[in-house]
Amino acid sequence: MKIDSLILRTMVRLLFTMLLLFSVFIFFRGHNEPGGGFIAGLVAAAAYALYSIAYTTNDARHALWATPRTLIGTGLLIALASGLVGILRGGAFLSGQWMNELVITEEIIIKVGTPLFFDIGVFLTVIGVTLTIVFALEEVE
Amino acid sequence: MIAVSVLSVFAAALLAPLLFRKQNNLSPWLIALLPLGLTIYYISLLPSAAAGNPLTFTRPWAEALGASFSFRADGLGLLFALLISGIGTLVVIYAGGYLKKEVLARFYPWLLVFMGAMLGVALSDNLILLFVFWELTSLSSFMLIGFENEKETARASALQALLVTGTGGLAMLAGVVLLGYAGGTYEISALLSNGTAVQSHSLYLPALILILLGAFTKSAQFPFHFWLPNAMAAPTPVSAYLHSATMVKAGIYLLARLNPVLGGTDVWMYIVGSVGALTMLIGGYLALTQTDLKKLLAYSTLSALGTLTMLIGLGTVHALEAAVVLLLAHGLYKGALFLVAGALDHETGTRDVTQLGGLFRLMPITAVGAGIAALSMAGLPPLFGFISKELIYETGLEINPWLTTAIVAMGLFNVFVAGVVGVGPFIGEQTKTPKKAHEAPFSMWLGPALLAGLSLLIGLFPGGVSSLVFSPATSSVVGEAVVVKLKLWHGVNTAFLLSIGTVIAGVGLFAARNSVRSALQNIEWKWGPDYLYSLALEGLTKVANWQTRIIQHGYLRYYLWVIVLIVTVGGALALWRIPDLSLYLKLKDFDFKIYELVLAVLIVGSALVAVRSPSRMGAVAALGAAGYSIALIYLLFGAPDLAMTQFAIESLTVILFVLAFYHLPKFQTFSSDRARYRDAAIAAAAGMLMTALVLVAVNAQFSDAISNFFVDNAWDKAYGKNIVNVILVDFRGLDTMGEITVLGIAGIGVYALLKLRKGEGSDK
Numbered sequence: 001m002k003i004d005s006l007i008l009r010t011m012v013r014l015l016f017t018m019l020l021l022f023s024v025f026i027f028f029r030g031h032n033e034p035g036g037g038f039i040a041g042l043v044a045a046a047a048y049a050l051y052s053i054a055y056t057t058n059d060a061r062h063a064l065w066a067t068p069r070t071l072i073g074t075g076l077l078i079a080l081a082s083g084l085v086g087i088l089r090g091g092a093f094l095s096g097q098w099m100n101e102l103v104i105t106e107e108i109i110i111k112v113g114t115p116l117f118f119d120i121g122v123f124l125t126v127i128g129v130t131l132t133i134v135f136a137l138e139e140v141e
Numbered sequence: 142m143i144a145v146s147v148l149s150v151f152a153a154a155l156l157a158p159l160l161f162r163k164q165n166n167l168s169p170w171l172i173a174l175l176p177l178g179l180t181i182y183y184i185s186l187l188p189s190a191a192a193g194n195p196l197t198f199t200r201p202w203a204e205a206l207g208a209s210f211s212f213r214a215d216g217l218g219l220l221f222a223l224l225i226s227g228i229g230t231l232v233v234i235y236a237g238g239y240l241k242k243e244v245l246a247r248f249y250p251w252l253l254v255f256m257g258a259m260l261g262v263a264l265s266d267n268l269i270l271l272f273v274f275w276e277l278t279s280l281s282s283f284m285l286i287g288f289e290n291e292k293e294t295a296r297a298s299a300l301q302a303l304l305v306t307g308t309g310g311l312a313m314l315a316g317v318v319l320l321g322y323a324g325g326t327y328e329i330s331a332l333l334s335n336g337t338a339v340q341s342h343s344l345y346l347p348a349l350i351l352i353l354l355g356a357f358t359k360s361a362q363f364p365f366h367f368w369l370p371n372a373m374a375a376p377t378p379v380s381a382y383l384h385s386a387t388m389v390k391a392g393i394y395l396l397a398r399l400n401p402v403l404g405g406t407d408v409w410m411y412i413v414g415s416v417g418a419l420t421m422l423i424g425g426y427l428a429l430t431q432t433d434l435k436k437l438l439a440y441s442t443l444s445a446l447g448t449l450t451m452l453i454g455l456g457t458v459h460a461l462e463a464a465v466v467l468l469l470a471h472g473l474y475k476g477a478l479f480l481v482a483g484a485l486d487h488e489t490g491t492r493d494v495t496q497l498g499g500l501f502r503l504m505p506i507t508a509v510g511a512g513i514a515a516l517s518m519a520g521l522p523p524l525f526g527f528i529s530k531e532l533i534y535e536t537g538l539e540i541n542p543w544l545t546t547a548i549v550a551m552g553l554f555n556v557f558v559a560g561v562v563g564v565g566p567f568i569g570e571q572t573k574t575p576k577k578a579h580e581a582p583f584s585m586w587l588g589p590a591l592l593a594g595l596s597l598l599i600g601l602f603p604g605g606v607s608s609l610v611f612s613p614a615t616s617s618v619v620g621e622a623v624v625v626k627l628k629l630w631h632g633v634n635t636a637f638l639l640s641i642g643t644v645i646a647g648v649g650l651f652a653a654r655n656s657v658r659s660a661l662q663n664i665e666w667k668w669g670p671d672y673l674y675s676l677a678l679e680g681l682t683k684v685a686n687w688q689t690r691i692i693q694h695g696y697l698r699y700y701l702w703v704i705v706l707i708v709t710v711g712g713a714l715a716l717w718r719i720p721d722l723s724l725y726l727k728l729k730d731f732d733f734k735i736y737e738l739v740l741a742v743l744i745v746g747s748a749l750v751a752v753r754s755p756s757r758m759g760a761v762a763a764l765g766a767a768g769y770s771i772a773l774i775y776l777l778f779g780a781p782d783l784a785m786t787q788f789a790i791e792s793l794t795v796i797l798f799v800l801a802f803y804h805l806p807k808f809q810t811f812s813s814d815r816a817r818y819r820d821a822a823i824a825a826a827a828g829m830l831m832t833a834l835v836l837v838a839v840n841a842q843f844s845d846a847i848s849n850f851f852v853d854n855a856w857d858k859a860y861g862k863n864i865v866n867v868i869l870v871d872f873r874g875l876d877t878m879g880e881i882t883v884l885g886i887a888g889i890g891v892y893a894l895l896k897l898r899k900g901e902g903s904d905k
Binding site: 032037080125 | 781790797801860862867869875881884885887892895
C-alpha cells in the first residue's frame with residue numbers, strides 16, 4: 001500500500017528522525033520519569049510505520065538495519081542474557097546487577113546495570129513485533 | 142570440577158559446528174580429545190571413590206523446590222561416567238569415518254549434548270537435576286534416531302522413542318516428587334540413608350511404580366521394549382552408543398542408584414525381577430529370527446537389559462555384584478559388536494547376515510576384534526564376559542532352579558547371537574556383497590579393537606578393576622561397603638558345568654542357524670505392543686481432529702462470543718461467592734469534576750458512534766477517540782506511563798486497522814436484527830461485569846504491603862525513581878520477560894498467518 005502524497009512525505013522526513021530521537025529520549029527517561037522500553041519501542045515502531053506508509057515498505061525495511069523478526073529474537077535474547085547475569089553473579093534469574101557509578105560531572109551520573117539491558121531487550125522486541133505485523137500487512141497482495 | 146566436566150561437554154556441543162567450517166579430517170579427532178580427557182579425569186577420581194570419600198559439588202538452584210546443582214562421583218556414578226566418556230571417545234572417532242563429511246557438523250552437536258546429559262544423569266546427586274538431564278537424553282536421542290530425517294521410518298522411530306521414553310519420563314517426574322516428599326529431600330545421597338522411612342511411608346508404592354515406569358520405558362523393558370529395535374533406524378555409531386552402551390542403561394542406573402532406598406521389598410523384587418526376567422527371555426527369543434545385524438544386536442541388548450533389571454530386582458549382594466560386572470562387560474562387548482556391524486555395513490553395503498560370509502581375509506583386523514568381542518559375549522574364558530556370566534549363573538543357582546533355567550536360556554541366546562554377528566560374517570565361503578569389501582579405515586577398527594582388547598585384558602587381570610571399580614560401584618548399589626573379588630578361574634563347579642553345556646548347545650544352535658530361522662519365522666505377532674502403540678497413536682490423531690473440528694471452527698464471531706461469555710460467566714460466579722457483595726458495589730464519595738464528566742460523555746458517545754457507524758473508517762476513528770479519552774483519564778489520575786502507552790497503542794492500532802481494511806471487501810450489514818440484539822446483550826453483560834469488578838476492586842480492603850515495598854525500595858535497591866518502570870524491568874522482570882515472549886510469538890504467528898495464506902485455497 002502506498003499513499004502518494006508530497007505533503008505526507010515531506011512531513012514524515014522531518015518527523016521520522018524526531019520520532020526516533022524522541023523514542024531514544026523516552027527510553028532513557030523511563031528510568032526516573034514516565035517512559036521506558038515499551039513506550040519507546042512503540043514510538044520507534046510508529047516512526048517506521050509512518051515511513052513505510054509515506055514511502056514504500058521496502059524503503060522502510062532498508063531504513064531499519066535488520067528484519068523485524070531478527071529484532072524480536074535479538075530483543076528476547078538480550079533480555080534473557082541480562083537475566084542470566086544475575087545467575088552468574090550468584091543471585092536469582094533477572095536479579096538486577098549494577099556497575100559502579102560513572103561520575104561525569106556532579107549532575108551527570110551514569111549508572112549501568114542489567115535492568116537497562118533488559119529494557120533494551122523489551123524495546124527491540126516491541127519494535128520487532130509491531131513492524132513484523134505492520135510490514136506483513138502492508139505486503140499482503 | 143565434576144560440574145565443569147559435565148558442562149564442558151555442552152559447551153563443546155555449541156562450538157563443535159565451528160570445527161567443520163572447513164573440510165577437515167582432523168576435526169573428529171579434535172572433538173574426541175574432550176571425552177578422552179574426561180575419561181582420564183574420571184579414572185583419577187576412582188581411588189577417592191573407592192576409599193569411600195567421593196568428590197562432591199553443590200550449588201544452590203531453586204532451594205524452595207528442593208532442587209540444587211549437586212554432583213557426586215561415587216563408585217556407581219564413575220562406572221557409568223567411564224562407560225559414557227570412554228565408549229564416547231571411540232564413537233566420536235568412529236563416526237568421523239562412518240558418516241558422510243557433510244553431515245558431521247550437524248551430528249556432533251547432538252552427540253555431545255547427549256554425552257553431556259548422560260554424564261549429568263550419572264553424576265547428579267539431586268533427583269530434580271537428574272530428571273532434567275534424563276529428559277535431555279530423551280530429546281537428544283530423538284534428534285539422533287531421526288538423524289537421517291529424509292527417511293520416513295527414521296522420523297517415525299524417533300517419534301516413537303520420544304513418546305515412549307517421554308511418557309515414562311513424566312511418570313518418573315511424578316514419582317520423583319513423591320519420593321522426595323516421602324524421604325524429605327531430593328538429595329540422592331541423603332535419601333540413600335533414609336530407606337526405612339521411605340519404605341514405611343504410604344506414598345512408597347505409588348512413588349515406586351511411577352519411577353519404575355520411567356526406568357522401564359528408558360531401558361526398554363517389556364512391554365515397552367518395542368521402541369529399541371525400531372531405534373536402529375539411527376546411524377550405527379548412535380545405536381552403538383545410545384541404544385546399547387549408555388542411554389538404555391539409564392533406567393538400569395536409576396534402579397541401581399535407588400536400590401538402597403526403594404529396593405529390598407517384596408513388591409520391588411516381584412515387579413523388577415519378573416519384568417527383567419521376561420524382557421531377558423523375550424529379547425533373546427526374538428533375536429533368533431533376525432537377519433539384520435543391528436536388529437540382532439538390538440534384541441540381544443534387550444535381553445541384556447532384562448538381565449540387568451532382573452539382577453537388581455533379585456537384590457542379593459551376589460546379584461547386584463553380577464549386575465555391576467555385566468554392566469561393564471556388556472558395554473565392552475556389545476559396543477564392539479555394534480561398531481563391527483557398522484563397519485560391515487559400511488564396507489560391504491549390507492547388514493543382512495545371510496549375505497555376509499568369508500570376510501576374514503578381506504577385513505582381518507575387524508574380524509579379530511569381532512571374534513574376541515563375540516567370545517566375550519558368548520561367555521568363554523579367558524574373556525571378561527566369562528567372569529560376568531559365571532557370576533550370573535551362580536546367582537541363579539543360589540536362588541532357585543526356575544531362575545537358573547531362564548538364565549541358562551539367556552546364555553544360550555547370547556552364544557547364538559555372538560556367533561551370528563561376530564563369527565558368521567567372517568567364516569565360510571566368501572559371498573558376493575553389494576560393495577566390494579575391504580578393511581575398514583583406522584578410525585573404524587580402532588573402536589572395536591580397543592573394546593575387544595579391554596574385554597581380554599580385564600578377563601585376564603580382573604583384580605585391579607575389582608578393587609578400583611567394581612567394589613565401590615557395588616557398594617553404591619548395595620548401600621554399604623562391599624568388597625568384590627573377581628577371579629577368572631573358579632574351579633569346576635555347577636556354574637562352570639552349566640557354562641560348558643550352554644556353549645556346546647549354543648554352538649549347535651548357531652550351526653543350525655538357517656533352519657532355526659526358517660522354523661521360527663512363520664510365527665507372527667500381530668497384537669504386539671508395537672501394534673498397540675500405532676493403534677493408540679492413530680486414535681489420538683482422530684480424537685485431536687474431531688475436537689479441533691468442533692472447537693476450532695474458524696468463525697471469528699463465535700470465538701469472540703465464547704471468550705466473552707466464559708469470562709463474564711466465570712467472573713460473575715467468582716463475584717457471587719463474595720459474602721456481602723452489595724457492600725462492595727456502592728459508590729463511595731460520589732463526586733466528580735466537570736472535565737471528568739466531559740471525558741465520560743466522550744467515551745460513551747464515541748463507543749455508540751463506533752457501533753452505529755455505517756463505515757469502517759468512521760468506526761475506527763470513533764474507537765480511537767474512545768481510546769484517547771481513556772488515556773486522558775489515566776493522565777488525570779496520575780498514571781502518565783499508562784497514558785503514554787495508551788496513546789502510542791491507539792495510534793498504532795489505527796495504522797494497523799487501516800492496513801487491514803485495505804484488503805477487506807466493501808462494508809455491508811449481514812447480521813439480522815435478532816443477532817444484533819443478542820450480541821448487544823452479551824456485550825452489555827460483559828460491560829456490567831467489568832463495572833462490578835472495578836467497583837469491588839476499588840472498595841475491597843487490600844493489604845498495601847506490596848506497593849509500599851515498591852515505593853520504599855525502587856530507589857535504594859533498583860536505583861530508579863520511576864516506580865512503574867522499575868517494577869517492569871526489575872522487581873517483576875520475570876513477568877515482563879514472559880510478556881515480551883508472548884508478544885514475540887504472537888507477532889510471528891500473525892506473520893505466519895499472513896504469509897502462509899498465499900497459495901492455499903481460502904475456504905474460510
